[in-house]
Amino acid sequence: MSKINSPAGQRTIGGFSLLELMIVVVIVAILGSIAYPSYLNQVTQSRRTDAQAVLVEAAQFMERFYTENNRYDQDTDGTAVTLPAQLRESPRDSGTKSYDIAVQASSASTYTLRATPKNNQAGDGFIELTNTFAKGWDRDNGGSLSVAEQTWNQH
Secondary structure, three states: OEEEEEOOEEEEEOOOOHHHHHHHHHHHHHHHHHHHHHHHHHHHHHHHHHHHHHHHHHHHHHHHHHHHHOOOOEOOOOOEOOOOHHHOEEOOOOOOOOEEEEEEEEOOOOEEEEEEEOHHHOOOOEEEEEOOOOEEEEOOOOOOOOHHHOOOOOO
């Protein structure tokens, strides 16, 4: 603190030294370097969870389709099954889409739905759901799911 002489007498002016300011900047940088990766991880998991929810809704669509047509792969006119537009991307609200949802494979009695990551989720690995509600998450984008990957657990 410094004192300034003025006509009204002495008055004290408070302030921060450069060293105090630099200590605060370092503390904020350390907290940011810890918090930001954690935040990004939560956002990634949130997008993945949203894609899983869309897959479950797509599976419900497939079950209704089967009820109407007695098969998963085509309707009674022979037209191949396609998901409705609102079930083809995740998230469904406005904004950057993180996953493309599609019928990966289907036959008269089976289907596999796949959520393929894109944009900000690229490299996260695809997520699958089958007609038996078997779930899978291929973290490495290897193309097929190992036994250990046949879950949606994010650990």
